[in-house]
Amino acid sequence: MLQIDTWKRVLIILVCAAGLLLALPNAFYTRVEQSNDARAAMEVQGATAELTQTAGQWPSWMPSSLVNLGLDLRGGAHLLAEVRVGDVYEARMEAMWPEIRNALRGERDTVGTIRKQPSPSDEIRIKISKPEGMTRALEVVRGLGRPIQTLTGAGSNDIEVRGAGDEIVVTLSEAEKLATDDRTVRQALEIVRRRIDEVGTREPTIQRQGADRILIQVPGIGSASELKAIIGTTAQLTFNPVVSRGTDAEARAEIGQKVIPALDQQGVYYTVEAAPVVTGEELVDAQPAFDQNGRPAVNFRFNTSGARKFGDYTRDNIGAPFAIVLDNEVISAPVIQSHIPGGSGIITGNFTVEESTNLAVLLRAGALPAGLDFLEERTIGPELGQDSIDAGKVATVVAFVAVLGFMWASYGLFGIFANIALMINVGLLFGLLSLIGGTLTLPGIAGIVLTVGMAVDANVLIFERIREELKTAKGPARAIELGYEKALSAILDANITTFMTAVILFAMGSGPVRGFAITLGLGILTSVFTAIFVTRLLVVMWFERRRPKTIEV
Amino acid sequence: MRLKLVPDVTSFDFFGRWKLWLGISALMVVVGFASFAVQGLNFGIDFRGGTTIRTQSTQAIDVGAYRDAIAPLGLGDVTITEIFDPTFGPDENVAMIRIQAQDDAEAVSAETIAAVEAALLAATPDIEFVSVESVGPKVSGELIQTAVLAVSLAILSVLVYIWLRFEWQFALGAVAALIHDVVLTIGVFSELQIRFDLAIIAALLTIVGYSLNDTVVVFDRVRENLRKYKQMELKDLLNLSINETLSRTLMTSITTLLALIALYVLGGDVIRGFVFAMIWGIVVGTYSSIFVASTILLWLGVKRDWTKNTNNTGNQFGDIDA
Numbered sequence: 001m002l003q004i005d006t007w008k009r010v011l012i013i014l015v016c017a018a019g020l021l022l023a024l025p026n027a028f029y030t031r032v033e034q035s036n037d038a039r040a041a042m043e044v045q046g047a048t049a050e051l052t053q054t055a056g057q058w059p060s061w062m063p064s065s066l067v068n069l070g071l072d073l074r075g076g077a078h079l080l081a082e083v084r085v086g087d088v089y090e091a092r093m094e095a096m097w098p099e100i101r102n103a104l105r106g107e108r109d110t111v112g113t114i115r116k117q118p119s120p121s122d123e124i125r126i127k128i129s130k131p132e133g134m135t136r137a138l139e140v141v142r143g144l145g146r147p148i149q150t151l152t153g154a155g156s157n158d159i160e161v162r163g164a165g166d167e168i169v170v171t172l173s174e175a176e177k178l179a180t181d182d183r184t185v186r187q188a189l190e191i192v193r194r195r196i197d198e199v200g201t202r203e204p205t206i207q208r209q210g211a212d213r214i215l216i217q218v219p220g221i222g223s224a225s226e227l228k229a230i231i232g233t234t235a236q237l238t239f240n241p242v243v244s245r246g247t248d249a250e251a252r253a254e255i256g257q258k259v260i261p262a263l264d265q266q267g268v269y270y271t272v273e274a275a276p277v278v279t280g281e282e283l284v285d286a287q288p289a290f291d292q293n294g295r296p297a298v299n300f301r302f303n304t305s306g307a308r309k310f311g312d313y314t315r316d317n318i319g320a321p322f323a324i325v326l327d328n329e330v331i332s333a334p335v336i337q338s339h340i341p342g343g344s345g346i347i348t349g350n351f352t353v354e355e356s357t358n359l360a361v362l363l364r365a366g367a368l369p370a371g372l373d374f375l376e377e378r379t380i381g382p383e384l385g386q387d388s389i390d391a392g393k394v395a396t397v398v399a400f401v402a403v404l405g406f407m408w409a410s411y412g413l414f415g416i417f418a419n420i421a422l423m424i425n426v427g428l429l430f431g432l433l434s435l436i437g438g439t440l441t442l443p444g445i446a447g448i449v450l451t452v453g454m455a456v457d458a459n460v461l462i463f464e465r466i467r468e469e470l471k472t473a474k475g476p477a478r479a480i481e482l483g484y485e486k487a488l489s490a491i492l493d494a495n496i497t498t499f500m501t502a503v504i505l506f507a508m509g510s511g512p513v514r515g516f517a518i519t520l521g522l523g524i525l526t527s528v529f530t531a532i533f534v535t536r537l538l539v540v541m542w543f544e545r546r547r548p549k550t551i552e553v
Numbered sequence: 554m555r556l557k558l559v560p561d562v563t564s565f566d567f568f569g570r571w572k573l574w575l576g577i578s579a580l581m582v583v584v585g586f587a588s589f590a591v592q593g594l595n596f597g598i599d600f601r602g603g604t605t606i607r608t609q610s611t612q613a614i615d616v617g618a619y620r621d622a623i624a625p626l627g628l629g630d631v632t633i634t635e636i637f638d639p640t641f642g643p644d645e646n647v648a649m650i651r652i653q654a655q656d657d658a659e660a661v662s663a664e665t666i667a668a669v670e671a672a673l674l675a676a677t678p679d680i681e682f683v684s685v686e687s688v689g690p691k692v693s694g695e696l697i698q699t700a701v702l703a704v705s706l707a708i709l710s711v712l713v714y715i716w717l718r719f720e721w722q723f724a725l726g727a728v729a730a731l732i733h734d735v736v737l738t739i740g741v742f743s744e745l746q747i748r749f750d751l752a753i754i755a756a757l758l759t760i761v762g763y764s765l766n767d768t769v770v771v772f773d774r775v776r777e778n779l780r781k782y783k784q785m786e787l788k789d790l791l792n793l794s795i796n797e798t799l800s801r802t803l804m805t806s807i808t809t810l811l812a813l814i815a816l817y818v819l820g821g822d823v824i825r826g827f828v829f830a831m832i833w834g835i836v837v838g839t840y841s842s843i844f845v846a847s848t849i850l851l852w853l854g855v856k857r858d859w860t861k862n863t864n865n866t867g868n869q870f871g872d873i874d875a
Contacts, residue, residue, distance in 0.1 A: 082691075223685070225666070374689070375692045377687045378687070379685045380686075381684055384683040396816075406556075409555070410555065442824055443827060446827060449816045449820075490770045490774070493773055494773075496714070497714060501758045505758050508702065509751075512751070
């Protein structure tokens, strides 16, 4: 006979109630969102009367997680950036050269004189005058390598050294490159995160994607180019001694010097010492400010070691110019007027207020270890998102009503049972989405509508089966029982296969498509649950109360 | 009183002209392929790289003026289409501008976009740029690969699952139906030159899922009937199974179509292509589960002796108790 244990009934009802309770905040989206924001603000800056009132819009004992709205619904900017991991190799190799030079000088008797040869940026080529000493030279340079830890545990070194004729070629080893890449991307990710946090937008998504990419999604920002202005700049700040100033981009520079253009004076080039006195890494603070002439500028402060280096240099070089260099452009090249001991200073240039504010943010957050290439950028206006939400709402309601009406017309009372289950189903779907912090996108709304259409499938299978069984079976109770029993394998097979495609879509897709996969997948779970548990419970409870001699499905 | 789509008992003969049906399907697949080969798909920027700008203005859209404004920038192939949609208000004039991928840039540079926006603003002062999307050629190439991989993987996993749960003949039938649906959908997109973007891949996979859902329900009944009627001719048995599940097949297709049509009409133009793909897929998927999957099953034949290992083979979950 039709029987469901009491504990199972309680469990089913509890699951539904919990799901609906979790879904409830979404029905009051704006109110809950404001309340959540106010609570978050209170944690940071303490309670004010206004914040407490806003927070009180939604009772604190109620669940307050909301479904995240994707960028296509909320509006905002999306960027996919690739980190130029190769940039770091160059710096590594440059740093390697003095070390190699010193080591080889000690072996002058065997290897002769050494000279650095022009080479691609990710390797060093050194010519030695006594090729017969090559074996010893290689040995010495190899000795500079540091062992690195790898997963395989093999004793690999961070550099690879080989001889080519009378030249020694030094490159980073593959293992070291991989490790460096990983470090670079993680650093870049951290810097991007810090910069975006500094600007203070809400709920940004900053994720690593694949080996060397970073996905950045910031809701509510005006455009992707605005976002790029914040994260696109490397912001490597250095203070270099100036050797000379001229107008020739091709001016000859001694080894250890370089020629870089001025930022806002067309055609002016500075020759500076390549090794900086102090770099932006030693900054502890930077704030937008105004100089004594009332022009926008940036105030900065060094940490202790930076302050000492800066102080020593200014003491020893009074009267000499030094260059403030940002990303290989000279912002300004003031002449040192006096000893600056305190470790703080001011950067002036032809800034606008906005530029000086941005520069301060960039300097505070730190420099990117490598440049970024933007592979994909999308800006979605908030109005378009709102239009999509509105259209989606209307479509969902109409779809819902159409399906409810159709089910009722086809199956009568049983159709109503299925309809109740369908409503619970959509509630559960939203509850689950809120619980796991899933993101709702426009295709995700399509996924919900599709779920509304397909969710009744399991019930249809069962009801059709009950109809069939009624023709042959012995009485309505037996028919209902057989209907559920025999339809089960078809329901499971059909839904497992659809679920598999949802999983593949989730794994392969990104952004909006992934949003679709989430609602489709969760929708399958909830619809199977409601069909085989909820409608069954409804049917059984009705049956127990009425005990009908005949039923019509 | 009750709405009944099909009578309680039907005995349509679905296989009287099975060669004809299979022939028609094969022909459609060939046509779909040919259209794809000759015309190709109207790939969106997801797959081809480039930039799309969606503009909105209270003034009527003059495509010629837009074109003249952008032409001096020398950006190569620029497509401008006006979008009409019943959900738009009277003052909403929306156009979509697509600029091809510029050779050297990874994504289209900010300057290019700014230049286009400035040119358009000069032509139509109240124009707004409601969305700007730009995809570099590097990513679009990868997106194509991922999409092809996703669809193939879905089909492959289905093949394995059905093989495990049924027999290989069922698996082949189901997969033939899936390929049929996917090819026909791609064919329609290439024939009508509807924009084919990333969301359409999601739709393709949903079609795969839905068509399969339908096929599996029929196959499940076939399996059951194979145990019940050991002497019945395969053709009659398949006919019986399809007739028995016909009511359910139509019910589910109609509820799903009802929901999707609501979305198609009211859901706005942004996802219309996506919804169109699904509607088409559901019609084709319903057809193919009967006329392709089952017909191939009939053609391949099937092991008739299911007695030896009926100990819940293929029904391992059948005794799950609620």
